[in-house]
Amino acid sequence: MVKTFNKKKIFFVAIGMIAILCLLIGRLGFLMLAKSEFYLKKAEALHERERSIKARRGIIYDRNGVELAGNKPVCSISVIRSQITNEDQVVKALCDVLNLDETDIRKKVKANTMREKIKSNVDKETADRLRELDLDGVMIDEDYKRYYPYDSLASKVLGFTGSDNQGIVGLEVYYEEVLAGVPGSILTLTDAHGVELLNEAESRIEPVAGNNLYISIDVNMQTYAEQAALKVLKAKQAKRVSVVLMNPQNGEIYAMVNVPEYNLNEPYTLVDVKDLYVTPVEEEKEKIETSAGKQKQDALNNMWRNFCINDTYEPGSTFKIVTATAALEEKVVNVEDTFSCPGFRIVEDRRIRCHKVGGHGLETFRQGIMNSCNPVFMDVGARVGVANMYKNYKKLGLFEKTGVDLPGEASSIMHKQEDVGAVELATMSFGQSFQITPLQLLRAVSAVVNGGTLVTPHFGMYAVDEEGKRTKTFCYKEKENAISRETSDVMKELLEAVVAEGSGSKGQVEGFRVGGKTATSEKLPRGTAKYISSFLGFAPADNPKIIGIIMIDEPVGIYYGGTIAAPVMSEMFANILPYMGVEASYTESEKTEETMLEFFEDTVE
Secondary structure, three states: OHHHHHHHHHHHHHHHHHHHHHHHHHHHHHHHHHOHHHHHHHHHHHOEEEEEEOOOOOOEEOOOOOEEEEEEEEEEEEEOHHHOOOHHHHHHHHHHHHOOOHHHHHHHHHOOOOOEEEEEEEEHHHHHHHHHOOOOOEEEEEEEEEEOOOOOOOHHHHOOEOOOOOEOOHHHHHOHHHHOOEOEEEEEEEOOOOOEOOOOOOEEEOOEOOOEEEEOOOHHHHHHHHHHHHHHHHHHOOOEEEEEEEOOOOOEEEEEEEEOOOOOOOOOOOOOOOOOOOOHHHHHHHHHHHOOOHHHHHHHHHHHOOHHHHOOEOOHHHHHHHHHHHHHHOOOOOOOOEEEEOOEEEEOOEEEEOOOOOOOEEEEHHHHHHHOOHHHHHHHHHHHOHHHHHHHHHHOOOOOOOOOOOOOOOOOEOOOHHHOOHHHHHHHHOOOOOEEOHHHHHHHHHHHHOOOOEOOOEOEEEEEOOOOOEEEEOOOOOEOOOOOHHHHHHHHHHHHHHHHHOOOHHHOEOOEOOEEEEEEEEOOOOOOOOEEEEEEEEEOOOOOOEEEEEEEEOOOOOOOHHHHOHHHHHHHHHHHHHHOOOOOOOOHHHHHHHHHHHHHHHHHO
């Protein structure tokens, strides 16, 4: 009986072992056959090391194909700890060739990582010196460094990239997806200790270069504008000078200036203004440079700031263009309507004065614009009324961002409509008690002079690949009939009169019809005697092909916009209009003066 039981026990044990063996064989077969490719890749992965290959960043060109941002070939240096055979030799070589601190380098060499980066953006000559030493464990990989051939030209528009070649500010970051490209990689085989195997083929995935970007900036116009802005910055010892030049018909921005600009190839170096002038700004700069941390970073952020779009201001009298447009649209005023200016207006409990203390006396609406008379515009604003004024503000895009293709655009700061009383309406009518960006104003006035189309200011035109094939054309919104063409025609004629005979006479350009408006706005808080002097002009007045605004922030001495800002725009237009192919058209009196001048020159000879 016992023997029978033992036989049964042995039988079941044998069956169990056979079953287990079958399971093991089945599992082994599954792993070796069905999952063989999966585990082969896993095994290879243990012995593969991947090195990234940076993609060439897309080039930024101006509208005529001039390179504004390109690439220089550089190298990236890194170490693989497991492959280093002589640690002291590696540390010494890296310190000597790359001029680095020994303590920091030794920490990186000893770091318990698969691969430790030592330095990026190493020039090829330096990298070749290191390559000649043939050090085990030191990897030298191809790389690219962003390079700006014009240094500071349009710096606050273009922006710059970081050490990883990614955009940080400006167009570089806004168009990151267009410019960046796709990185490649190099795969090499290693042994169990992570040492690369000799004579083993490496696999390489080639990077895909980023697309090249064509923008609306014209290098020559940008240069003209920067030179003119820098000239008045020095002459008036101003805090800064900003300029925007744009095509009012489609929103293409030809130039955007914020001087002093900074060197894009050295973006972390604070602008040295010693060669410009010595003011409290210089003293403050020296304090910043000797300090550390947040204070210096704040100074850098301010240096990179694009004041044409990132900041708002009270526009002052240039905004009278909008008030006049609203009045004509609402048909509450005629150009020959008469007004009286005793030098002030009493609005509720406020005495609000005109810039001409003695007043302008009796004047028409046309003369009120030409004289930039505050009382006239207070009366006009009252006729329009709050509701209709805000309706026209909205039509001209003053309650929204312009949509410009740059990061960090600011929004306007306006009263709520229900909070606008008689005093607020009066001051808003001549450009005070609210804030907008310079580009918002330029966009609104473009609609006023182009026949009524509200355009989107922009830089990006199109992108192409390495072969030059267009990959994308950028399109921008337009809103037609923001105002009537009839109102537009009247406003162009009135604004031409401002330059021809009125307060903007220093904005005239011989041989060209120019329209425009001056402004002198006191900065907040009032009573500090700090002003922004500005002039907004366009040409030719009857069919504008260019519109521009210049703002001189905190000029020293004479600060009237008509005196110091208008001549700068005149100088720019005198250079730019012939360059654009706009033909001069002289009046009979100008022709006579030119003939007389030629006669006297011939007589002297």
